[in-house]
Each structure stands twice: as C-alpha cells, then as structure tokens.
Amino acid sequence: MHFLSSSFEESDQHSGFGWLGLTCKYMFKGSVSDSGISVESISSLSGAHKIIETSDILLAIDNIPIGDDGTVLLRNERVDFRHLVSVKKPYENILIKLLREGEVRECNVTLKPVQKHYIPPSYYIFGGFVFVPFTHAYIDDAEIHEDCTDHFLYKTESMVKELDTGEQLVMISVVYDNHDVNQDFRRLEALMVHKVNGVEVKNLKHLIELVEGSCTEHLRLDLQDGEVAVLHYESAKEATVGILKRYNIFFSKSENLRGSD
Incomplete structure (x- = not known):
C-alpha cells in the first residue's frame, strides 16, 4: 500500500509511487518455503494486465525468491514482498519469475503510477x-478481487447509509508482518473493524482513542464476518516502532490525525 511510503508525505507527489496491481493468495503451511504465492486477480489498470494471469504462481521479484507466506528475505529478515515494489518508481520495470501450467517463465512488468486523482x-x-x-479510494487501492467488488460495494455502501453524522466504517487495509505479534493475521486484510475491547468503533479517530487508551494486557478487535484478532498490547506497541522503520514509514498516523502528537 504505497500511500504509506515516506516519500509521499515528504514530497506529496502522487506520481511518485509505482503500483503492481495484483491480489495474491498465500499458501503458508507452517514453515516458510520459497514456493511462491498464487495470483488471484490483476487490475485492468496494472502494467501486469495481460502479462500475468490469475492462478500464476509468483516465484521471485528481481531474482529475490518469494516465500509461501508472501515474504522475501532481505538483510537477514523476512519482509512483505510488496516492499520490493514500494521502493520502485512509476515506469520502472520489475523482473517477475512465475510458474504457469508447470512451466517457469520470466517477464518484465512496468509499474504504473498511482492515479493522479489519488488523495492521501x-x-x-x-x-x-x-x-x-x-x-472509494480505498476500494481502488486495496485491489479487491474483481469478482467480489460489486457485492462488497453493495454491502458496505448500504452500511454507510445507516451511519450517523461523524461516523465511519473502519477497515484493516494491510497487515505488515511481525511474527511476534500478528502471525497469521494477514487473512484479516480488507475486513471492517466493529469493536475494540468490546466498544463499538464510531470512526478512525475513535479507534485510535480506544487503542491508545487501552489499559488491558491484550487488545481485542472484533471484525467483520465474526473474525477476532487479539494482540498482546505492549508487544504490539513495541513492534510498531520496528515495523515503521522496516517499511520506511515516518509516522504511525496520517497528518490529519497527528494533531499535537
């Protein structure tokens, strides 16, 4: 999710971010192997459109193998494979190795820029x-599977109509890996957050207040479709600093939410 790149906040140049436009399924079975990840959908606006196909297995990017948990090994630690895309600029090429119908292939994909109408x-x-x-910008950026988009929009927009003034639906956009605190939680991406520690979430600012004001040992998130995530609060708080550094993100909050922080 390139809106979190530090260069965005530093330069505010919407054209400064490359975009791959793929949705992938991870095949992690308990121990990481470099067997790759399966492509579920490709945006028609992506440079990968008509080059990569659904059900292709992505094996490597720029000759760096992709694990079946969607991570790559960089500097002796595993990070999300999307990091390899986030350090690229629009119109730069990336070399992708993939497996299609039992045959290993290589192809160059030109990264498209984030759309100019994009709002941080x-x-x-x-x-x-x-x-x-x-x-709607979230829908575009989240690269939701094309087959699910109409149903997803109908369901969420119906909920939006029921919101009172000042309320928002809050989503989990991305889960950046940290095996100490959020292992196996990437499956929760693109789900709505209903409650934090049992309290209904009114909007994103309210969620922040609930998280940062938590006095419990564990933080419980009640999510869409009955999913639940439980984090050890202090461990998650400490891990946030390392995650921001690893992905070159300056702030844990967008500028409009930082206030006097």
Missing part, C-alpha cells in the same frame, strides 16, 4: 495493522 488517505498503524476509513 487517513490511516493509523498499530502492531502491523493498518487501519483506514472506508472510501
């Missing part, structure tokens, strides 16, 4: 979870 979103990061309000 509100966001909050805690324990690797990136929380954002639901917007």
